[in-house]
Amino acid sequence: MTSTRQLWDISAPIHHSSPVYPGDTPYRQVWTASIGPQCPVNVSTIEMSPHIGTHADAPLHYDAQGAAMGGVDLAAYIGPCRVIHAIACGPLIQWQHIAHAITPDLPARVLLRTYAQAPQHWDDQLTGFAPHTIERLADLGVQLIGIDTASIDPASSQTLDSHMLVRARNMRVLENLVLDAVPEGDYELIALPLKLMQADASPVRAVLRSL
Template sequence: MSEWIDISQRLHNGIAEWPGDTPFSYEVRFLKADTGSVNIGKMTTSMHMGTHIDAPFHYDDEGMKVHELPIDVYIGKARVIDVSGLESVGRSDLEGIDFGGVERILLKTSSRPNPDVFPEVFTFLRPDIGPLLKERGVRLIGVDTPSVDPEQSKTLDAHHSLHDNGVLILENIVLQTIEAGDYELIALPLPIEGGDGSPVRAVVRKWRS
């Protein structure tokens, strides 16, 4: 049986946050030596730290919040597509590629090699990708970058295009060692009521046909 491969960024003090966002921090707030029974940790973080999903509420006041998302979207067959070297990815880059009927596409851009350094430039998605993914029946897009839009974007055109076409977003996955092909994916968000996003533990294993 194929082994599960962790494709999550490890959360630790010092991991790079989105510029201006809340950094990740963890500390053992109460020590077993003091409580007499247990260690208790305290965590402070943005919902968009490390490997995470965006709920539509993140960029749309009327969008679904994390607790309202259909969890089946985050479990199932996924296809990893290698688009390394592209400045951006849109319809023309993907329309000639067979998706194999999968509902989850993971794009390997290789443009964020170090999670402890926020990249000055990373591969982003062009808005015309949304209609193509809808045509192919895709419900989830995953990227190995901090966002599907450029860091400086305020209009978030790719986010809105994906939302308008029924595609949910998974960001900051780690695909350096993952070859193109079909996998089983699990990337479940936490049930955060009212949340605009959630960190996830994303894992894959080779698809068994």
């Protein structure tokens, strides 16, 4: 007898009122064809920033010479991961906020939950990563970090210290995850970006599966 592995959808819904970084392009959808006597299908055109909703940052986002999303190896976006709760920890995730979940068998992917409930509007007080936390995770072999906020840096940051550290350590980033219903623990992550050959980011349909 085979048991069914539980699945968690950790993707944010995308629609016209989805939160967007101030100045980015919001989600817009226009119907260019509609089912009717002269047309058998619905067809739409979508315009949006690739940073809306749950998304992967490409190196091009924070490195002028970095790879666009379509050129990034997919291996980091699928495999064992650990979800760690650091709910309401303040403006930056410090090492002490996650140390309780760090063990010798830490997977190469770590996702952080900071919200008790994912916000429905832009949060200019979002929690980011302290750079030294990223540094220590990288030293432990972590290749991908994810977070349930819109950025791994504070919204007001002009230097993007955590993004710069991710660049230096050749790590990958997922942002705007929805981890409200996910207990701490280990899972399989599947969060593949689109093969956008010139884009600085890509939407992902991120899911977790029980091991």
